[in-house]
Amino acid sequence: MTAETLLDVKNLSTHFRTRLGVIKAVDNVSFVLHEGETLGLVGESGCGKSVTALSIMRLVPSPPGRIVAGKIIFRGQDLLTMSEQEVRNVRGRDIGMIFQEPMTSLNPVLTIGRQLREPLELHLGMTKNQALRKSTELLQLVGMPDPETRLNSFPHQISGGQRQRVMIAMALSCEPTLLIADEATSALDVTIQAQILEIIKDLTDRIGTAVIIITHNLGVVARYADTVNVMYAGRIRETGSLDSVYKDPKHPYTVGLLNSVPTLDLDADARLEPIRGEIPNLADLPPGCAFVDRCDYAVQRCQEEDPELVEVGDLHYGACWEHERVARNLPGVTV
Ligand SMILES: Nc1ncnc2c1ncn2[C@@H]1O[C@H](COP(=O)(O)OP(=O)(O)OP(=O)(O)O)[C@@H](O)[C@H]1O
Ligand SMILES: [Mg+2]
Incomplete structure (x- = not known):
């Protein structure tokens, strides 16, 4: 493999302290992802896939969760020793994530447009008008019907499939070098799933984004992944x-x-x-x-x-x- 290492997860352990004891949700996990590579992360429910992703994003809910050991070297820097401010700059700009549950990551009281604009203004320094134009373009790219009108909608006013498209647009808006897609399509019906996966593939191929694709669907992994954990x-x-x-x-x-x-x-x-x-x-x-x-x-x-x-x-x-x-x-x- 000649591609450069993008992400090097070393001996990562993330635990949750609960009434029932310490849950070792992620235990001594190590893997490497190269630039532009697609890695499939598979396993039954509860095996630690989402917690692995949340650990990389430094979004493990704490308490009860805590990253107790390991390193997450992203482009040569350990995300686990960065300040909260530094991590915020990486998140959304260099690493995009499509969360398993869209309603928990879309803000219900802000319009789609406002939520799409924010990372563009924050990370790429766009003006409001530039960000608006880019947001419309992004919604078009992810196959959202009538994107201009949709910018003024709130998350609950659009369908599940459309929310998923918004999440993809948000995750890819700053052209990240890494995209983490956690069950990005499993809540949707099969034809829409296929459409959305193809959109993710097209966009990430175009930008050269590496992808961690988390899914129960081994067929999805067979179609898109280079390597599998x-x-x-x-x-x-x-x-x-x-x-x-x-x-x-x-x-x-x-x-x-x-x-x-x-x-x-x-x-x-x-x-x-x-x-x-x-x-x-x-x-x-x-x-x-x-x-x-x-x-x-x-x-x-x-x-x-x-x-x-x-x-x-x-x-x-x-x-x-x-x-x-x-x-x-x-x-x-x-x-
Ligand atoms: N906030 C939390 N508090 C306590 N335990 C948690 C919390 N989040 C996750 N866990 C536990 O960590 C373990 C791994 O969960 P995780 O969400 O990573 O599973 P998963 O592989 O993503 O499953 P699924 O396929 O259902 O999404 C599970 O035992 C889960 O109960
Ligand atoms: Mg999960």
């Missing part, structure tokens, strides 16, 4: 190029995810198998591998020792003691 219970359990992870998975959890979604195999007769069991309590993880109770490949060692990521192929890493058996598709055979 599979998260489970707050940790990355497998990572590598799209091809290596999807075609040659080395972690039983990845195998389970791939078997449980209808998106990759277009064969209508293909049997879907949900992963049995449930995700463990993040406040009370077992001493060994967090996936052990759901795993068809588990051996005694998995109960006792938590595996680290090890190289399982070319730039391909997996955290499983039994990755060789997984690769040979030999579940249930204990060695």
